[in-house]
Amino acid sequence: MRTEQAAPALGIAGCLAVVVTLALPYLVATGWGPQLGRYYAAGPLGVGAVLFFALVGAVVFLAGVRGRTDPTTAAGIALALGVVALLVALLWAASVSLQPLFGFPASWIVDHRWYVVVVTAVIPAAAALYARAVL
Numbered sequence: 001m002r003t004e005q006a007a008p009a010l011g012i013a014g015c016l017a018v019v020v021t022l023a024l025p026y027l028v029a030t031g032w033g034p035q036l037g038r039y040y041a042a043g044p045l046g047v048g049a050v051l052f053f054a055l056v057g058a059v060v061f062l063a064g065v066r067g068r069t070d071p072t073t074a075a076g077i078a079l080a081l082g083v084v085a086l087l088v089a090l091l092w093a094a095s096v097s098l099q100p101l102f103g104f105p106a107s108w109i110v111d112h113r114w115y116v117v118v119v120t121a122v123i124p125a126a127a128a129l130y131a132r133a134v135l
Contacts, residue, residue, distance in 0.1 A: 004071070007130035008061040011078060014122030015058035018085075021112075021119045022051055028106050035100040043095035045088055050120055053085035057123050064130070075131035082124030089120040 025036055040047045057078055064074025093113040101109050108115075 003129060003133035005065070007126050007133055008065045008074075008078075011061040011082075011123055011126035011130060012058050014119065014126055015054040015061070017119045017122065018050065018054035018116070021116055022047060025104075025106075025109060025112060029104060032101075032104065035104075038100040039096060039098075042097055043092040045091065047089070047092045047116065049088045050085050050092065050116065053081050053088070054120070054123065057081045057085065057127075061126075061130075064134075071134040072131070075127060075134050078127035079124060079131055082120075082127045086117070086120050086124055089117045093117050 022040075025032070025039075029036075060069070060074050060078045060081060063069040064071045064078070069077075093116065096113050098110060
């Protein structure tokens with residue numbers, strides 16, 4: 001498989017993985033809405049910005065693959081979105097307080113913020129591969 005096809009597919013998978021990773025605590029523990037809301041809203045921007053950039057990134061990758069947008073333009077936009085999403089995820093992970101989540105029924109919630117950062121890092125990595133392949 002060529003990098004021009006594999007990189008955007010990886011980017012789309014990374015964007016969808018961010019959405020799933022962010023939704024996972026809501027799926028695991030119903031009834032924890034207010035506590036999770038405070039957890040996700042922590043920091044200057046909250047993690048909602050990461051979700052937004054991931055969703056827009058999926059659209060940009062798809063537009064480049066399907067020919068709706070010039071591949072070099074799509075790769076550049078995806079790279080910028082991915083870097084910003086990663087920076088916002090890092091900022092959120094560094095500033096989030098775990099206090100609202102004491103008593104959460106799953107122990108992995110303590111590391112959840114770092115899982116979000118790792119999964120978000122796939123987006124700029126895939127966008128960089130895509131940009132390298134189309135330039």
